Amino acid sequence: MIADIGQISLLIAFGAAAYAAIASLVGAVQNRPAATASARNAILVIFPLVAVSSAAIIYSLLAGDFSLQYVANVSSLGMPTYLKVTALWGGQAGSLLFWNLLLAVFLFAAMLRQWRGEEHLIPLVIFVLAVTQGFFLLVSNFLENPFTRLPFIPADGQGLNPLLRHPGMIIHPPMLYLGFVSLTIPYAFAMASLIKGDVDDGWIRITRRWTLVGWLFLSLGLILGGRWAYDVLGWGGYWAWDPVENASFMPWLAATAFLHSVMIQEKRGMFRLWNMGLIILTFCLMIYGTFIVRSGVITSVHSFAQSPIGPYFFGFLCLVFFGSLVLIILRLDQFKSSHHISSFLSREAAFLFNNYIFLSILVATFIGTTFPILSELVTGEKMNVGEPYYEKVNGPLFAALLLLMGVAPLTMWYRSSAQRLQMSLRWPALVTTIFIAVLYFVIPLHGWGSPLGLWIITFSTILTLLEFGKGTHARMKGKGESVWVAFSSLMARNRRRYGGYWIHLGVLVMAFGIIGVEFYQQQTQIRLATGQSLSLGRYTMTFNGMREYAGADDLLITEANLSLYDNGRLVKTLTPRNELYTRTRQPMTIPDLRATIGEDFYVLIVNWEGFSANAATFRAYFNPLINWVWAGGFIFIIGTLIAAWPDPVDEKVKAAAQISALQPAAGD
Numbered sequence: 001m002i003a004d005i006g007q008i009s010l011l012i013a014f015g016a017a018a019y020a021a022i023a024s025l026v027g028a029v030q031n032r033p034a035a036t037a038s039a040r041n042a043i044l045v046i047f048p049l050v051a052v053s054s055a056a057i058i059y060s061l062l063a064g065d066f067s068l069q070y071v072a073n074v075s076s077l078g079m080p081t082y083l084k085v086t087a088l089w090g091g092q093a094g095s096l097l098f099w100n101l102l103l104a105v106f107l108f109a110a111m112l113r114q115w116r117g118e119e120h121l122i123p124l125v126i127f128v129l130a131v132t133q134g135f136f137l138l139v140s141n142f143l144e145n146p147f148t149r150l151p152f153i154p155a156d157g158q159g160l161n162p163l164l165r166h167p168g169m170i171i172h173p174p175m176l177y178l179g180f181v182s183l184t185i186p187y188a189f190a191m192a193s194l195i196k197g198d199v200d201d202g203w204i205r206i207t208r209r210w211t212l213v214g215w216l217f218l219s220l221g222l223i224l225g226g227r228w229a230y231d232v233l234g235w236g237g238y239w240a241w242d243p244v245e246n247a248s249f250m251p252w253l254a255a256t257a258f259l260h261s262v263m264i265q266e267k268r269g270m271f272r273l274w275n276m277g278l279i280i281l282t283f284c285l286m287i288y289g290t291f292i293v294r295s296g297v298i299t300s301v302h303s304f305a306q307s308p309i310g311p312y313f314f315g316f317l318c319l320v321f322f323g324s325l326v327l328i329i330l331r332l333d334q335f336k337s338s339h340h341i342s343s344f345l346s347r348e349a350a351f352l353f354n355n356y357i358f359l360s361i362l363v364a365t366f367i368g369t370t371f372p373i374l375s376e377l378v379t380g381e382k383m384n385v386g387e388p389y390y391e392k393v394n395g396p397l398f399a400a401l402l403l404l405m406g407v408a409p410l411t412m413w414y415r416s417s418a419q420r421l422q423m424s425l426r427w428p429a430l431v432t433t434i435f436i437a438v439l440y441f442v443i444p445l446h447g448w449g450s451p452l453g454l455w456i457i458t459f460s461t462i463l464t465l466l467e468f469g470k471g472t473h474a475r476m477k478g479k480g481e482s483v484w485v486a487f488s489s490l491m492a493r494n495r496r497r498y499g500g501y502w503i504h505l506g507v508l509v510m511a512f513g514i515i516g517v518e519f520y521q522q523q524t525q526i527r528l529a530t531g532q533s534l535s536l537g538r539y540t541m542t543f544n545g546m547r548e549y550a551g552a553d554d555l556l557i558t559e560a561n562l563s564l565y566d567n568g569r570l571v572k573t574l575t576p577r578n579e580l581y582t583r584t585r586q587p588m589t590i591p592d593l594r595a596t597i598g599e600d601f602y603v604l605i606v607n608w609e610g611f612s613a614n615a616a617t618f619r620a621y622f623n624p625l626i627n628w629v630w631a632g633g634f635i636f637i638i639g640t641l642i643a644a645w646p647d648p649v650d651e652k653v654k655a656a657a658q659i660s661a662l663q664p665a666a667g668d
Helices: 002-030 033-063 069-074 081-089 092-112 119-142 167-182 184-196 202-233 243-268 272-295 310-330 347-379 387-410 418-442 449-479 483-493 495-520 626-644 648-667
Strands: 522-529 533-536 539-550 555-566 569-574 577-581 586-590 592-595 599-608 615-624
Touching: 002 033, 002 092, 002 119, 033 069, 033 081, 033 092, 033 119, 069 092, 081 092, 081 167, 092 119, 092 167, 092 184, 119 184, 119 310, 167 184, 167 202, 167 243, 167 272, 184 202, 184 272, 184 310, 202 243, 202 586, 202 626, 243 272, 243 347, 272 310, 272 347, 347 387, 387 418, 387 449, 387 495, 418 449, 449 483, 449 495, 483 495, 495 615, 495 626, 522 533, 533 615, 539 599, 539 615, 555 599, 555 615, 569 592, 577 599, 586 599, 599 626
Parallel strands: none
Antiparallel strands: 522 615, 533 539, 539 555, 555 569, 555 577, 577 586, 592 599, 599 615
């Protein structure tokens, strides 16, 4: 009965989306406000309907209604309650329903706003939103329906995929989904502006914070995904350039370029075509990522199983991409600006270089990600591109981006003085060089990559910290404020600028961690009998033995006991384990580690030869500075929150723009 209510609600929601698309189109073409208002109401109805449908699935998961195919596939009687709830996004059909729910939440919030000054765009905005929501509801209703019933009722379900039974994966997918679906709002306003031929900065001004919020969630999802991979997959690292990782990373790159580029349009009226193209590209990459993750066209530990929805997502992607491209071509003349870059030593040029670098990284990543699909089309065999390709191609590009991150804030609008820029860079460059020279005698710097990378990161960090220092000193001198008051006032009065600097600092801290792992990671794999030891870095690890015991549900755990010594001092007992879910025969390897601010000692079981042999094979990693990656991610998120918080200056500009937009109407 509950499942039937959920099915009916989902079907009605699809009908509401279809009605909203038709009514909004009528409102736009015939200029009928009543039709537009009706379409808005239909969009508002979708959220409670999809919420009822989602609640019905959650109830079925908790109640163990194994007559539903989805419940039988992702749940079991012995699963903990919290895992039964999060199993909503643990499989293909449920995760698409969850996607619909989150998208409906954002559409609901968008429809509650008045959008004063942009009323002429609203009918077309509703049309784009309704078509997008309608497509995903169509998939949930007719292709991947979570309420499909089995011809028989099994006594128990298969249980959730072991890879998803981790706190990181409980949080990671919702963050990515929130990031993806929230980007629908700026895309809808961009398309409405494009159709109307109104490509000024109005649509950017009203949707910038929506984009920033989506980018925040996408960033959180990427960081949490890296931590999940580190804790669960036994890679010994945080990123492996897996195709599904890349599918989330590529829209993040496009959105990041967009958030930088919009500043130029707001300040100088330039980069209009860039910004329209970047927001369309971001949305297309979101659909593309969904396509490759859910269609089964690539092999990944992250992806869903083979599914019939692939052609539909590919068709929707083609519709969005080519439809947007045609509209841009038709409106090409309206993107021209009277302003041009007058000097390569200007802030406008720095942002243009920034865009080129981001897009270069994106193109390289796209080629590597899509290569298995292309190779299969040409040769009939899937050939994957490995980490060496990404590191060789993207490594120098990221280095250039980090350098630009430090230098760009020193440039001026229109034109910068080469002499002034040289003076600003001279002392930070000298201090950085001295620091790297001293570091050379403290730790071994491998080849030229390690010292160059550390030089760029240190140089940009000094320049970024100086921006905080100069602003704080100016307030202390001009207003007589104390250091803390001056600093906090600086943050409060220009959140967008200094929030951006905090984001840069977070990226630079993460880059320090990446240098540590990429250049100084040590690893070994060895077979140990009870009582034997291995040495790695300054650590010694002794194998004490194994034990087997039953876990929750159908879990069988084989756990090693290892004593870890730091220069002869016992610092921790490590217990890496292998988990076997006996119902599905799915194994999991769970590492254990000893973490400090300076490094991690990370170990996992590769093979256990049984109690009779009393021996096991272990793989151990020494990961210097790995925790700087997570610390940098935390700083990054704090910076994004600062930048996204309403800025008094921005609010005044927005209010003035709305008043200006309303004045002609008042005079009619």
